[in-house]
Amino acid sequence: MANIMYWEAIQRAHDEEMARDPMVICMGEDIGVAGGTYKATKGLYEKYGPLRVMDTPISEGGFTGLGIGASFLGVRPIIEIMSVNFAWLAMDQMFNSAAKVRYMSGGQLTAPCVFRSAGGAAHQLGAQHSARMEKVFMGIAGLRVVTASNPKQAYGLLKSAIRCDDPVFINEHELMYNMKGEVPDGEYFHPLEGSDIARAGTDVTLLGYNISVHWCLKAAEILDKQYGISAEVVDLYSLSPLDRAGIKKSVSKTHRAVIAEEDEAPVGVGSEVIAIINEECFFELDAAPVRVHSALVPQPYNHTLEKAAIPDHEDVVKAVLKLFGKA
Amino acid sequence: MKIDDKKRVLREMVLHRRFEERCYQAYIERKIGGFLHLYPGQEACCNGVMEAARPGHDYVITGYRDHVHAIKCGADPKEVMAELYGKETGSSKGRGGSMHIFDAAHHFMGGYALVGGPFPLAAGIAKAIQLKGGDEIAICFLGDAANNQGVFHETLNMAALWKLPVLFVCENNLYGIGTSIERSTAVVHQHKRVAAYNIPADECDGQDIDIVYEHARKAVDHVRSGNGPFFLELMTYRYRGHSMSDARSYRSREEEEVWKQRDPILMLRDRLITAGALTMAEFEALEKETDAYIENEVIKFAEESPEPRVEELEKYVFADRETQLPWLTGKAA
CATH class of the missing domain: 3.40.50.970 (Thiamin diphosphate (ThDP)-binding fold, Pyr/PP domains)
Structure with missing residues (x-):
């Protein structure tokens, strides 16, 4: 390696x-x-x-x-x-x-x-x-x-x-x-379809891709240490097709889901993942799935406004706490 | 062109004309759906250029007025008609339609329905030829209106920059859908526009196949000899509207009659008769024979062919899954 x-x-x-x-x-x-x-x-x-x-x-x-x-x-x-x-x-x-x-x-x-x-x-x-x-x-x-x-x-x-x-x-x-x-030092081919479990957990599924996987991992750490919530992080490296089986498997286990994306919400990855959850495992849910996403604005130049437009790991933590009635 | 070649090309052009006219009829009868863009009036363009090139060997790409180009490259008229009927035996298995005829085996790389879209694709095909070191050339047939798209300029720049073996044939039929070239384009003579990219260009009468052939021969030779791209503008006219829904309200019947006086097929016919190589009776027989072939073989095949199976709706969206499993699953050998 x-x-x-x-x-x-x-x-x-x-x-x-x-x-x-x-x-x-x-x-x-x-x-x-x-x-x-x-x-x-x-x-x-x-x-x-x-x-x-x-x-x-x-x-x-x-x-x-x-x-x-x-x-x-x-x-x-x-x-x-x-x-x-x-x-x-x-x-x-x-x-x-x-x-x-x-x-x-x-x-x-x-x-x-x-x-x-x-x-x-x-x-x-x-x-x-x-x-x-x-x-x-x-x-x-x-x-x-x-x-x-x-x-x-x-x-x-x-x-x-x-x-x-x-x-x-x-x-x-x-x-x-x-x-x-x-x-890996040797030749390695990553599958173009499917998803990875970036961190195993039992209480809530955090779904992310690309940079938002890192928000989810950081959030999972905080949730575990500070709130005793065990989060599973699913890495959706394939956005098309999305991994229906992988999403179903994890959400059916944890019964709760938060989808984090840096993209804006309307018609986004989150919308699509929630539709899949509804289609595949609606009756496994203990709470309505939640989206974490950017504000629907052309990206502002100003540093403070830019930060306000983009979510991060803290927004993921907040969304999870809300799901558990702790916020 | 030799006399025998001219006689063969006349046969082909009659087929091209009657095929298109039969499409018109089938469209009226609602056997053909969608949009239908017909070629009558422009036959000398495709035929003249392809006689100077090597059909089936050189790669050809064009827009949505594509039936004749496909047939000239070697596509079976039966399969082209079956495609228009949306049948499984069609050249694109009924998935493409009139605007998307393909025949990869004969190097006909397809008809595309975004005006100007084939420009960079043609340059890319030429790039592949350059990488592989073959003696083929890429030929891109498009109308004058395509030259008002940004990719026209982007492609000319890259083709000249990288000396790609591509021949751009501009069939200037004076109208972009229903807007005349004078009303849409600052420069009517399209070959003048490519001078900015140091691409040699030529313009000629697109109705007289002998003239088209002579100019195309120089153009093809230039490209095949490794000198980079060439732009050939052919002044022509389409008799019918842009597509079937076009009543040609934007131009006069008198203007159309002037062009029909210089019909590419009749000009070639008369020339052959004058040379003693053809009689009027032979020509009339050829027309009848062609119609009979279209009716008894082409239309019959299209009519009798099966529809695609609904179970195969999603076939061809992606490459055959079995062949891609190593990359889809990551379990490469």
Whole structure:
């Protein structure tokens, strides 16, 4: 096991897959000569050259469509959209071309692309550089959506996404690239479907993904130490499809659920998870499930307002205490 | 083109025309649903370019007016018609419809229904060719209106920057849905717009197949020789409306008649008759023969083919699950 940073895990997955298969390429803004905004493609340009590590113009719709078109012929592009806020410009190609081509061609063409993009509120980046948009991607037929909460997942999910014949959107978070964690020394493929139990517990299920897994883990610690509540943390690394069986199993055991997301609430991961709970295990519930989420505002620049817009572990603790009638 | 080739192309163009006219009829009879965009009037464009290229070898991609391009690449007209009927035997198994004909085996990479959407896909196909080192080229057929999308410019920039083997064919039929080019586009002659990207471009009459062929040959040679992209604009006209719901209220019948005087099929027919290579009787027989083929084989096949099974509604959304299990479950060998 190596203890490496999140960005290093992503870089390693790129490097291994590009070394293995000459049809694996990567493309995006500043990913080559400049080494990548978050260093996720560091050193690849020097190793694989400009034909396979493509510094693109700032044309998200264009280069995303170009990567998708190449994938029709068996190229496996890893397409980095520098910030998920820019992905709106690429969504026509992602949704109308990549996600639908297999279906509308009756299985003749497939788009084995990986889209990687960083989102989330970082530090006062304002309304147009702070979006969380996973909810937009998870409603699209034909597109898989995964998101890693730690370096091991970041490495293993990218490896699997590159090999998978379906288009996969990987949601990353700007604040997580320097997070450290254990990654297996040998090749490792993380499943693209399912969920992980990040912490076992018995009294309440805390469901999170990406950065909110860490709020849930921190909340679980506080709940255990200060309130004697045993929380189970479920890591929903696959947002599409969501792990119905895993959600049902944990909530049926604990009978209570809190869903934490950095995205805004309307039509979000929380809405969808609660719908699944209703469909799968409504009569196992001892209390109505609760959502923890961001305020529905364009992200404010001001530091205090920004903090007020985004939830954290304290909001998860409060939600749990409310569930238990302790708040 | 040699005389024999011209005679073959005339046959094909008659098939293309009659196929489309038969689609019109089937649509009126409600056998075909959705949107239907027909090609009559523009036949010399697709045929002239593809005669200069290698159908089935070169990769072709286009918009929603796609039946003829698919057939020219090698798609079976029976399967194209079955697709319009929404049948399981259709080229896209009844899942695509008129705007989404595909025939990957013949390198017809599909019809797409977002105006301009195929531009970057075509460049991507060219990128794949470049990586693999093949001698194919990518050919992107789109209308003039597509050039007002942002991806047009984004794609031209990247194609020129990376010297991608892609030929952009602009079938300038003077209307974007129901708005004339003068009313939507500051520059009517589209080839002038690509000069900004240092992409060589050419414009010619799109009604005369001999002219299209001569210009296309130079364009194809340029791209296939590794010189990067080329842009060929063909001035043409669609006889019918944008789609079936279009009553053509935005243009005059007189204007349409002027264009019909220069019909691509009749011009080629008359040229062959003048050269002594064809008689009017032979041409009339060809039309009858074509209609009989369409009726007795193409329509019959579409009519008699089975519907897709409702149990297979979700088939083709994702790759076949069994083949993907190592990545879905993480249990890679």
